[in-house]
Amino acid sequence: MPDNELAQIAMNLTFFHWGIHGWIVYVVMGMMLGFLAFRKDMPMTMKSCFYPLIGDRIYGWIGDFIDILSIITTLFGVCTSLGLGTIQVNQGLNYINEDIKLSTDNQIIIIWCITFVATISVITGIGVGIRRLSEVCFGLGMVIMLMCTFLDDIWFILNLYCQSIGYYIQYIIQLGFHCDAFELLDVGSYGAADRGREYEELEGDGPANWMDDWTIFYWGWWISWSPFVGMFIAKISRGRTIRQFINGSLTAPMIYSFLWLTVFGGAGIRMERRAAEAGLCCPNFKYEEINGYVTNSTEMSNLLNKFSGSVTQTNSYLCGMTDKKEPKPCNPCAWDLVKERMVGLQGKTETEKLSSLLNIIDSQHRWIGRYRSADDKSVSRLSCMTSEEMWFALVSSYKDMGGLLRILSLIGIVLYFVTSSDSGSLVIDIMSANGDQDPPIPQRVFWALVEGATATALLVAGGREALNALRTASVVAGLPYTIILCFVTLALWRALSMETGDMDPYGNDFGICVVDPFAKLQPKLWVEFIVNIFLSPLTLLKVVKRHSLGGLGIAISAALCWTLFVMLMIVEIVGQYDETLPVEGLYSLAWVFYLGYVTLVTIVRAQIRSIYKIHGNPIEDFFAVMFMYPSVLVQLDHVTQPGGLVPLLPDGSASDGRVPMVSVAPSKRSNKA
8 A cells, every 4th residue: 555545545544533523422421511500500520411311310329320420430531541641751751861660650749740830720719820820821732732733844844734624524524433344254354365466565454453543542541521511611602502512522622633633643744754764673672671681780691691693693681581581583673773883793602792782782771673763863763663752753853843742742741630630620529519610629639639649550450451450450440330321411402402492392201211120219110120120021911901902912922032031041151160061152042032022111211202202212122122122021011000190192192082191390300211
């Protein structure tokens, strides 16, 4: 594939990770919170988002659970960013001053310095510390971006910005639905030759874990920030229309993000090509092991004593050792660099050559292969560096302005993560104070310190794999909140439908919500729920008979599907312990019957909604039955019992002349799923 096309694909994926798919989660959460808080005078907490779905039940343990989960998600999301930022700051300090080592101890110090400043900021409140720091951060970011734009090839940057937006618009649907399906196959992806096709330089279609390391990580990170950012932008958006809110929280930041990514992404790609043209490459020297030999005379002596052969004929321990304590092979780049440095070692013994090479490579490890020389950093091979080091290498390439840009970048990184920490602390304070917009100062200090302690724990627990620990924390925090976000999306649609008059907020509802067996302390509902776990077909039969819904055929079919599902699952479980039973894979047929049962119950629920004029749709019915079928059967049983809801005629009047049951007021009784 041409290099230009690969570069454009890289820009497309970057825009995908930082485009509408990321910002939309903030918009949904922020719009829901702002609408309910400022239009309906409800507390600005995550549980309020569920009011259009479950009504006053948000004021019980279910609402508390949602708020607690939101606090934990926000905490880990902010701590992930704080930890990643700390590693970045440590790398920047090391880049400026080699005496400041890359170490967990230094990173812990940085975390608590950031936490200290963030604590002071959160104490002063959103109108003083948080606001002023955010304005300084934005201004500093603009200075850095504009300086680099003017110092670089400005026409290339502008053309790339225009071109990349066009490609993003063209491929956004494809990228949004791409799942790396074929990369996940267990068999190898190198079968082109087996299919009679030949490709030069074909090495497979890509690693199966690429999406996990990048797209899924970003997915978890964005979602874990959604309660925090959603509440924050809702808090500062009072008086805005929905159109203004979307433009301010989605369109504007997305366009700005694309500009930032184009400037530095384009500059990085151009730098990588210049470095390749200059002959810079990535040697696989094991610098840590080499430094261990150089700084420890005993280790060096032991290595030289056991070394035999020629430096140019063996791997010479320059590129590490295998588990069997044998030297690993060096790549061509490493051997070319070794040969260059062998020129001045003629006449020495092989052990002297090895000792000299180890010392030379250790002294040059900060630039060898990556820069032209220790003093010339105008061109750098970014692909040879860690992601934290790439930024400082890039801005250092701007010659005389490189030093200023490094310092400005370091200040900007610190302040950006200070603003993330203080804003996150304030949002957690508000949620834990049940929506109080001015939580007590001791509580603000407590949560700011908890964030610092959590980030410290993640770094220490991760050790050398601290970055992976932070990534994992982000994904783990985002996973459960994905479900919350799906329900919030449904709640937002329902709330806006009621506001615009497309849905009657005073219409009939089921009376019993699918969460009532858990939300209410009513033993009768508990018993009915447990009974319907095992005997739901009997309840369905009663419901069908009360309204003659499709005769008894639908109830009998549902009972048959349910019975076969249970029996096949029991046989499958028994077969796990009795290898003589040929039942492997029988679960697949069992789930087919379960889905058949779910479909039949969904049909009955949809018919009941039609009879009683209860709002909803078949999709909601299907998923409610699939995941909460006992609750749905309890719901249908209650609504169809004598004395329950009154069936309505097409004109909305009661079929028996009685006044139909309707919600008294939105604040007293809400529509239920």
